[in-house]
Amino acid sequence: VPLTDAELVDQALAGSQAAYEALANRYATPAVNLASRMVHDPMLAEDLAQEAFVRAFDRLSTYDRQHKFSSWFFQILHNVTIDYLRRKRLSTSSLDEMVEAGFPGVHDVRAILPDAQAEHTALTAALDRALRQLRPEYREVVILRYREAVPVQEIARIMNLPSGTVKTYLFRARKELAAILASAGWREALNTASETGRGHTP
Amino acid sequence: MDPNDYRIWLDAEESGRDELAELMFARLLSDLPTIEPSPAFASAVANRAWRVARRRRAANPLARVAATLLVLGATAVTMYALGMVVVDALARSTALLSQAVLWFVASAAHGVQWWAVMARVGAAIGASLLTVRTATAIGGIELLGAMAIYLFQRVLHGEPHAHNSPRVQI
Numbered sequence: 403v404p405l406t407d408a409e410l411v412d413q414a415l416a417g418s419q420a421a422y423e424a425l426a427n428r429y430a431t432p433a434v435n436l437a438s439r440m441v442h443d444p445m446l447a448e449d450l451a452q453e454a455f456v457r458a459f460d461r462l463s464t465y466d467r468q469h470k471f472s473s474w475f476f477q478i479l480h481n482v483t484i485d486y487l488r489r490k491r492l493s494t495s496s497l498d499e500m501v502e503a504g505f506p507g508v509h510d511v512r513a514i515l516p517d518a519q520a521e522h523t524a525l526t527a528a529l530d531r532a533l534r535q536l537r538p539e540y541r542e543v544v545i546l547r548y549r550e551a552v553p554v555q556e557i558a559r560i561m562n563l564p565s566g567t568v569k570t571y572l573f574r575a576r577k578e579l580a581a582i583l584a585s586a587g588w589r590e591a592l593n594t595a596s597e598t599g600r601g602h603t604p
Numbered sequence: 605m606d607p608n609d610y611r612i613w614l615d616a617e618e619s620g621r622d623e624l625a626e627l628m629f630a631r632l633l634s635d636l637p638t639i640e641p642s643p644a645f646a647s648a649v650a651n652r653a654w655r656v657a658r659r660r661r662a663a664n665p666l667a668r669v670a671a672t673l674l675v676l677g678a679t680a681v682t683m684y685a686l687g688m689v690v691v692d693a694l695a696r697s698t699a700l701l702s703q704a705v706l707w708f709v710a711s712a713a714h715g716v717q718w719w720a721v722m723a724r725v726g727a728a729i730g731a732s733l734l735t736v737r738t739a740t741a742i743g744g745i746e747l748l749g750a751m752a753i754y755l756f757q758r759v760l761h762g763e764p765h766a767h768n769s770p771r772v773q774i
Contacts, residue, residue, distance in 0.1 A: 419651075419654050420650075422649075422650045422653060422654075423646045423647055423649070423650035426645070427646035430646050430649075431638060431639075431640060431641060434640070434641040434645070435638060435639050438639045439639075444639050448642065448645060451641065451645075451649075452645070452648065452649050452652060455649040455653060456652050456656055459653035459656075459657065460653075460656065460657065460660070521607050522607045525607050525610050526635060526636060526637065529610075529632060529633075530636055530637070548629065548630045548633035549633055549634065549636065573622075576617065576625060576626065576629050580614055580617035580618075580625075583610070583614065588610065588614070589611070592607070592608075592611040592614065593611060
């Protein structure tokens with residue numbers, strides 16, 4: 403039976419490095435994923451996630467077992483990431499920057515559409531890159547809610563925001579992403595593909 | 605995942621069907637590529653955490669001693685400087701008081717209004733007490749005190765929290 407987070411925390415506090423390694427292993431992927439989508443750099447994301455784990459260990463004795471370890475840890479990661487973004491003033495990518503970085507626009511779409519696999523890859527890449535254009539707080543709520551399946555109330559606790567604000571951020575983020583993809587020509591291209599029978603139909 | 609999901613999502617957003625839009629969006633997001641940490645990530649994390657904790661444990665007593673010495677030093681300097689300022693102020697006040705009494709009597713005899721007398725006396729006392737030396741001593745004491753409190757807070761709490769930011773207090 404795998405140990406619970408609280409049990410691993412207890413063992414780590416008692417001096418077990420292996421227990422903390424197991425805990426870090428459990429949350430490494432979500433932590434690096436979230437940080438990476440916040441700073442657009444996987445290597446830097448690893449550094450930030452590592453910093454968050456070190457800080458978490460430093461304060462492990464203050465962890466309140468009434469709450470989930472994941473929420474507590476994500477609060478620390480949130481702080482580490484926000485501090486970094488604040489220092490570097492790295493928040494969003496402009497559309498021009500995205501196009502330069504290879505964001506697929508409508509012309510690329512027309513070239514891509516005949517091949518379903520390429521279409522799928524391009525769409526996923528487009529959504530991934532569109533995320534970069536969102537405000538950091540929108541990006542964070544979207545990743546926590548839809549990638550990590552964190553409930554709204556937990557996100558509110560992690561980001562120190564009212565639940566209503568988190569819901570508003572989620573709604574606006576979705577709308578903005580849809581607008582970004584539509585303005586890049588995806589909606590029109592997908593509808594055309596659907597009508598002409600190319601690609602996929604419902 | 606079917607690329608057609610994108611079309612359904614974008615159509616749902618366009619037509620305001622929020623429930624469907626959210627459902628499709630969640631499916632699309634879950635399909636984004638996962639960014640995997642390097643294989644040695646967890647062990648590197650644990651090693652670094654242990655190293656930092658060991659270093660902190662070794663440095664903490666030294667930092668506490670240094671902070672205590674600083675606070676004691678600041679207190680001694682404060683006491684010395686305050687003592688000098690107080691003695692100086694007492695001597696000046698005594699001299700001023702005798703002059704002020706004489707001046708007050710003389711002014712009253714000439715029918716000068718009471719508030720003009722008080723203003724003159726107040727200005728004389730202020731000018732006498734607020735010398736460059738006094739102001740420097742008080743400023744220096746405040747600066748030392750602030751430094752000592754800051755250092756103590758750093759040593760006791762480990763990490764300062766940046767306020768006025770969306771950081772979460774943990």
